[in-house]
Amino acid sequence: MPKNRFTRRRLLAAATPLVAAPVLGKLALDGGGGNAAAADHAAMSHAHRSLAMGHAAMIGPHAPAVGGPHDLDDLLYPPAARPHASGRVREYTLTAVDRELEVAPGVFFQAWTYNGTVPGPIVRATEGDLLRVRLVNAGTHPHTIHFHGIHPTNMDGIFEVVEPGAELTYEFEARPAGFHLYHCHATPLKKHIAKGLYGALIIDPKQLRPPAQELVLVMNGFDTDGDGENNLYTVNGRTFYYARYPIRVSRSQLVRVYLANLTEFDLVNSFHLHADFFRYQATGTGDHWEYTDTVMQCQGQRGVLEIEFAHTGTFMFHAHQSEFTELGWMGFFQVEE
Amino acid sequence: MHADPPSRTIGWRLWALGPVLLLAAVVGLFVSSGSSLVDLIGHNPPPADEVDIRRVELRQGEVRIHVTNPQSDAITVALVTVDDAIVPFTTEGPRKVKRLRSTTIVVHYNWVRDEPLSVGVTSSTGIQTTKEIAAAVETPRATAQGFLGYGIIGFLVGVLPIALGLLWLPSLRRVGANWLAAFMALTAGLLSFLGVEALAEAFDRQAVLPAGLGGAGLVLLGVAVSYLGMTFLSKSLRGRGTETGGLTLALLVATGIGVHNLGEGLAIGGSFAASELQLGTFLIVGFMIHNVTEGLGIAAPIAEGNDLPRLSRLTLLALVAGAPAIAGAWIGGYVSSDVLGVLFFAAAAGAALQVVVEVSRFVARRAPGGLGSGYAVGGFLTGIVVMYATGLLAA
Numbered sequence: 100m101p102k103n104r105f106t107r108r109r110l111l112a113a114a115t116p117l118v119a120a121p122v123l124g125k126l127a128l129d130g131g132g133g134n135a136a137a138a139d140h141a142a143m144s145h146a147h148r149s150l151a152m153g154h155a156a157m158i159g160p161h162a163p164a165v166g167g168p169h170d171l172d173d174l175l176y177p178p179a180a181r182p183h184a185s186g187r188v189r190e191y192t193l194t195a196v197d198r199e200l201e202v203a204p205g206v207f208f209q210a211w212t213y214n215g216t217v218p219g220p221i222v223r224a225t226e227g228d229l230l231r232v233r234l235v236n237a238g239t240h241p242h243t244i245h246f247h248g249i250h251p252t253n254m255d256g257i258f259e260v261v262e263p264g265a266e267l268t269y270e271f272e273a274r275p276a277g278f279h280l281y282h283c284h285a286t287p288l289k290k291h292i293a294k295g296l297y298g299a300l301i302i303d304p305k306q307l308r309p310p311a312q313e314l315v316l317v318m319n320g321f322d323t324d325g326d327g328e329n330n331l332y333t334v335n336g337r338t339f340y341y342a343r344y345p346i347r348v349s350r351s352q353l354v355r356v357y358l359a360n361l362t363e364f365d366l367v368n369s370f371h372l373h374a375d376f377f378r379y380q381a382t383g384t385g386d387h388w389e390y391t392d393t394v395m396q397c398q399g400q401r402g403v404l405e406i407e408f409a410h411t412g413t414f415m416f417h418a419h420q421s422e423f424t425e426l427g428w429m430g431f432f433q434v435e436e
Numbered sequence: 437m438h439a440d441p442p443s444r445t446i447g448w449r450l451w452a453l454g455p456v457l458l459l460a461a462v463v464g465l466f467v468s469s470g471s472s473l474v475d476l477i478g479h480n481p482p483p484a485d486e487v488d489i490r491r492v493e494l495r496q497g498e499v500r501i502h503v504t505n506p507q508s509d510a511i512t513v514a515l516v517t518v519d520d521a522i523v524p525f526t527t528e529g530p531r532k533v534k535r536l537r538s539t540t541i542v543v544h545y546n547w548v549r550d551e552p553l554s555v556g557v558t559s560s561t562g563i564q565t566t567k568e569i570a571a572a573v574e575t576p577r578a579t580a581q582g583f584l585g586y587g588i589i590g591f592l593v594g595v596l597p598i599a600l601g602l603l604w605l606p607s608l609r610r611v612g613a614n615w616l617a618a619f620m621a622l623t624a625g626l627l628s629f630l631g632v633e634a635l636a637e638a639f640d641r642q643a644v645l646p647a648g649l650g651g652a653g654l655v656l657l658g659v660a661v662s663y664l665g666m667t668f669l670s671k672s673l674r675g676r677g678t679e680t681g682g683l684t685l686a687l688l689v690a691t692g693i694g695v696h697n698l699g700e701g702l703a704i705g706g707s708f709a710a711s712e713l714q715l716g717t718f719l720i721v722g723f724m725i726h727n728v729t730e731g732l733g734i735a736a737p738i739a740e741g742n743d744l745p746r747l748s749r750l751t752l753l754a755l756v757a758g759a760p761a762i763a764g765a766w767i768g769g770y771v772s773s774d775v776l777g778v779l780f781f782a783a784a785a786g787a788a789l790q791v792v793v794e795v796s797r798f799v800a801r802r803a804p805g806g807l808g809s810g811y812a813v814g815g816f817l818t819g820i821v822v823m824y825a826t827g828l829l830a831a
Contacts (some may be wrong), residue, residue: 323561331565
């Protein structure tokens with residue numbers, strides 16, 4: 100409804116103030132003034148009612164997340180790193196399939212997936228392995244897999260489009276070591292990514308990283324109403340999932356998080372850890388480690404975090420974009436001894 | 437008529453049931469065929485899944501969102517956001533809202549007074565409907581105090597100015613026939629302006645209704661009901677006589693204005709309840725000045741009689757024209773129905789236009805020189821110009 104419905108009359112009144120007006124107007128206004136006072140009172144006095152409000156309403160059974168405690172284990176815990184062995188072949192099969200996913204309680208997203216999940220499965224190899232990834236297109240649109248890394252351009256997943264019902268095997272040496280991504284590069288590109296065709300690619304250095312409790316967190320968003328803006332934000336595909344089921348880690352061992360940003364539409368996403376700091380290695384390459392509690396990643400950027408928790412307890416983590424946090428991208432580490 | 441025997445007449449009347457039964461059978465067959473007809477042509481698009489957020493009530497630490505499902509498929513309320521944040525919620529009523537049914541979503545939320553607030557309701561298919569509140573203010577509750585407040589507002593903008601306008605009656609009685617005709621024509625001009633405005637408002641309001649509830653036909657319904665109702669009233673009031681004049685005409689004018697003021701009260705009450713309207717001195721004064729001219733319009737038809745009408749009759753006229761503003765303020769303040777709003781404004785348009793016709797007939801009969809006289813034409817145009825000029829002030 101237009102807000103200026105009464106403008107004409109209001110101005111008419113302004114042009115001709117009447118003698119009796121102030122008195123009568125004041126009389127009429129008394130009700131309104133009383134309400135304003137009541138609202139003030141309301142704002143101050145309901146703090147004690149807020150038991151079920153705020154973050155307390157967003158952890159454990161209260162958190163609006165879908166599914167059971169181990170639903171996302173395959174996306175959270177990467178397969179174990181394997182020491183370098185020359186001539187080894189690592190084989191994966193990724194099947195592109197259309198699937199309706201419940202991404203928030205009661206909210207269903209018509210996703211395009213690799214192997215039925217968004218993000219897709221974690222692909223892992225050690226530098227020097229021969230990666231052989233078979234793409235089977237069981238979906239309704241042409242798809243590809245474009246891997247980030249160093250490989251021949253005919254294995255780049257841009258020109259070799261796999262039609263529905265067809266398949267293609269990508270084969271290349273896994274390099275360089277680091278934390279990378281893969282995603283569909285069929286056009287329209289934005290649509291294929293927003294629909295969910297992406298995942299994490301870990302290439303371990305020949306000299307493996309020190310042992311750690313390893314986790315993969317892929318940040319993403321879901322545009323559920325197709326307006327080119329995300330309605331929901333998650334890590335690993337479900338809103339508030341790690342608030343509902345905090346990630347259990349032990350304080351005594353290093354925690355390593357492979358963090359990637361595959362959010363479409365929004366320029367950047369970020370990760371912020373509460374009550375502690377971590378080391379951050381951009382792209383999982385090089386010798387530079389930043390010591391921080393907040394990192395920002397552009398679309399397609401990723402990196403490796405190493406956390407040595409100083410304390411036990413419940414540690415929140417979330418996007419430092421408050422909007423993303425409150426639209427689903429928030430969780431907890433439950434750190435035990 | 438044919439002189440059919442009674443039994444045959446009953447038979448033919450029963451025959452009238454035939455098409456109805458056949459229709460029921462055909463509908464049954466069609467429904468049971470499922471989607472096979474659609475499959476012949478193509479695919480049905482998915483349902484829009486947009487709820488109609490009818491009203492957002494703000495209470496201390498609480499946001500209450502009243503939603504209606506405007507489409508034929510049921511909509512499940514899956515997710516609720518306030519200011520783009522997912523919030524826990526409960527519903528008073530079903531979560532899965534069937535066709536044209538409603539539910540109330542209750543959210544515990546520390547909203548900030550006087551700041552904008554947006555609420556969003558997301559369906560199970562991920563379609564989000566949002567509603568913006570320009571400035572959050574606690575929604576007035578139905579208290580005796582508030583009831584009295586709306587009543588006083590209705591009285592101030594409705595009854596009082598019209599009563600004041602009627603006080604012009606003694607002066608009007610002393611003007612000549614030409615000038616009286618001019619004032620009558622002015623009344624018609626004024627009412628025609630109000631009618632057109634109300635009509636535009638009704639169309640505006642129906643346009644934002646969900647497709648299932650809106651439609652220009654709803655406006656036509658309101659206009660037709662009030663126009664024909666007023667025609668019927670006019671005929672009943674004048675009894676056997678063929679001419680409408682004096683008190684009868686004044687009562688008609690008052691009724692027309694009353695229907696208009698019902699809508700006006702509704703708009704004030706509804707806008708205030710929805711925090712869209714700042715209820716200030718100027719607004720109240722604006723309505724008062726505006727409605728004084730309506731009092732003049734009611735006074736004009738009774739100015740020419742020999743006797744001054746009794747005070748009780750004048751009071752009655754003022755109440756008929758003004759009191760609906762009180763009722764409107766109550767309805768608008770405590771009941772929210774957009775459909776009702778459309779109907780009220782459409783009714784105001786119909787009533788105003790009917791009275792314009794009635795008054796014009798009167799002027800045509802009584803004015804020296806009829807409708808074409810300079811006084812009548814000038815009066816009518818002056819009525820419109822007076823209203824339009826106030827619009828220019830706001831431009």
